[in-house]
Amino acid sequence: MKIVIVKYNAGNVTSVLHALNRLGHQAHLSDDPDTILRADKVIFPGVGEANTTMQYLRKKQLDQVLIQCQQPVLGICLGMQLLCLYSEENDTECLGIIPQRVLKFNPTKGEKVPHIGWNNLHLSPKSWLENSIENAYAYFVHSYYVELGPYTAASTNYINSFSSCLAKDNYFATQFHPEKSGKVGEQILKNFLAL
Amino acid sequence: MLAKRIIPCLDIKDGRTVKGINFEGLRDAGDPIELGQRYSEEGADELVFLDITATHEKRKTMSALAHAIASNISIPFTIGGGISSLEDASVVLNAGADKISINSAAVRNPSLINKLAQEFGSQFVVVAIDARLEENEWVVYLNGGRLQTDYLLKEWVLEVADRGAGEILFTSMNHDGTKEGFADEMTAWISTHVSIPVIASGGAGTAQHFLSVFQNGLADAALAASVFHYKEIEILRLKQYLSNSGISVRQ
Numbered sequence: 001m002k003i004v005i006v007k008y009n010a011g012n013v014t015s016v017l018h019a020l021n022r023l024g025h026q027a028h029l030s031d032d033p034d035t036i037l038r039a040d041k042v043i044f045p046g047v048g049e050a051n052t053t054m055q056y057l058r059k060k061q062l063d064q065v066l067i068q069c070q071q072p073v074l075g076i077c078l079g080m081q082l083l084c085l086y087s088e089e090n091d092t093e094c095l096g097i098i099p100q101r102v103l104k105f106n107p108t109k110g111e112k113v114p115h116i117g118w119n120n121l122h123l124s125p126k127s128w129l130e131n132s133i134e135n136a137y138a139y140f141v142h143s144y145y146v147e148l149g150p151y152t153a154a155s156t157n158y159i160n161s162f163s164s165c166l167a168k169d170n171y172f173a174t175q176f177h178p179e180k181s182g183k184v185g186e187q188i189l190k191n192f193l194a195l
Numbered sequence: 196m197l198a199k200r201i202i203p204c205l206d207i208k209d210g211r212t213v214k215g216i217n218f219e220g221l222r223d224a225g226d227p228i229e230l231g232q233r234y235s236e237e238g239a240d241e242l243v244f245l246d247i248t249a250t251h252e253k254r255k256t257m258s259a260l261a262h263a264i265a266s267n268i269s270i271p272f273t274i275g276g277g278i279s280s281l282e283d284a285s286v287v288l289n290a291g292a293d294k295i296s297i298n299s300a301a302v303r304n305p306s307l308i309n310k311l312a313q314e315f316g317s318q319f320v321v322v323a324i325d326a327r328l329e330e331n332e333w334v335v336y337l338n339g340g341r342l343q344t345d346y347l348l349k350e351w352v353l354e355v356a357d358r359g360a361g362e363i364l365f366t367s368m369n370h371d372g373t374k375e376g377f378a379d380e381m382t383a384w385i386s387t388h389v390s391i392p393v394i395a396s397g398g399a400g401t402a403q404h405f406l407s408v409f410q411n412g413l414a415d416a417a418l419a420a421s422v423f424h425y426k427e428i429e430i431l432r433l434k435q436y437l438s439n440s441g442i443s444v445r446q
Contacts, residue, residue, distance in 0.1 A: 014265060014289065014290065014291040015265055015291055015293070018265050018266045018291060019269060021266065022266075022267075022269065047316065047318075048316070107390075110390075112390050112391060112392055112415070113390070114317070114318055114361070115197065116318060116361070116362070116392055117197050117198060117200055117240070117392070117415070117416075118197070118198040118200065118240055118445040119196065119197045119198065120196065137198060137445035137446075139270070139271055141318045157196065158197055177271075179269070180269065180270060180271045180293065181269070181270075182235065182269050182270050183269075185269060186269060
């Protein structure tokens with residue numbers, strides 16, 4: 001199986017590579033359109049700021065590549081947010097693959113932002129996460145969230161309920177970091193690789 | 196619900212986990228990667244590795260350490276001990292660390308906090324603060340409590356948060372090593388005066404101490420070393436106890 005991790009100017013992808021290694025898979029980093037389009041699985045990770053990242057993706061024409069993908073694509077954290085329509089983070093138009101919006105957490109009772117740490121996943125029925133455990137904990141680090149909508153595959157409560165996983169056609173995404181979520185994260189990566 | 200975090204801390208010298216007994220003589224507590232894996236399997240939520248080796252090739256050893264941890268452990272981890280520049284931080288980030296912890300470098304050069312937060316994001320920057328209660332005032336110390344600074348803890352935590360720190364790791368020198376409980380009152384003060392998570396450290400001796408620092412100290416996470424290294428407290432059972440006592444923990 002050829003797994004390609006989209007290489008761009010965002011954060012640390014080493015952890016994703018390591019997590020796949022632990023599952024016995026060798027992944028490759030690439031920003032070459034052909035390599036990405038020919039892969040069996042594409043992983044689109046991300047830590048960073050939405051606007052700068054979208055500008056970079058457009059400059060490298062990776063936005064077009066991501067939209068054209070036919071194989072399973074997994075967006076992680078910022079990668080998930082960029083698959084959506086629009087982000088309130090610096091008023092950014094995103095890839096528009098999943099028609100849901102990315103909003104800023106608005107603490108009402110002194111809750112801390114970013115949302116950092118382990119929180120529960122409430123799975124939507126028949127999602128690609130089905131052999132993950134209901135209420136399982138996953139590791140989150142984010143200040144913006146994807147609102148609930150028709151493509152929500154799991155939800156999590158922090159300040160309000162938000163989409164912690166998405167699925168639409170061949171696009172899948174997690175707001176949390178499966179590569180940092182212990183056994184639960186490993187199971188979710190396995191589910192994705194088995195699609 | 197967002198879970199309260201339990202964080203074992205590993206001090207590393209020359210590639211081995213060590214623990215000082217009453218601030219003297221270092222006792223060997225094993226291979227840091229094996230120990231980290233054990234903690235991860237027992238339910239630790241995160242790990243903190245502090246490299247206390249004094250060497251000219253610090254950056255190289257810290258990078259090798261981060262790489263070894265990241266390849267073997269599937270939970271988030273922080274690396275600290277002598278990170279004093281953007282270059283140091285970048286090296287450990289690229290080697291796979293999720294966060295860095297800075298202490299002396301932040302006190303000596305506070306704008307480093309801003310620079311790190313701008314470059315890598317606040318979530319990457321943990322500011323560790325060691326402080327001691329002296330005549331009703333908490334004073335910030337460096338070098339494991341040997342060097343007093345001009346900072347009062349209450350001023351420093353606000354400044355650190357304002358400059359973009361993602362989390363504060365507060366160690367009470369009065370409580371550290373005593374096994375008589377965390378500095379609940381001061382931890383609660385910090386937690387209610389900053390809008391970033393607070394990790395309490397120093398004084399863990401029993402499971403009740405952890406409960407108290409979450410309930411009374413309003414800590415977001417609690418860190419300890421020797422009680423875990425020497426199996427005085429088992430993380431799995433600690434979490435069962437906390438959960439039975441109404442604290443939200445990952446199990």
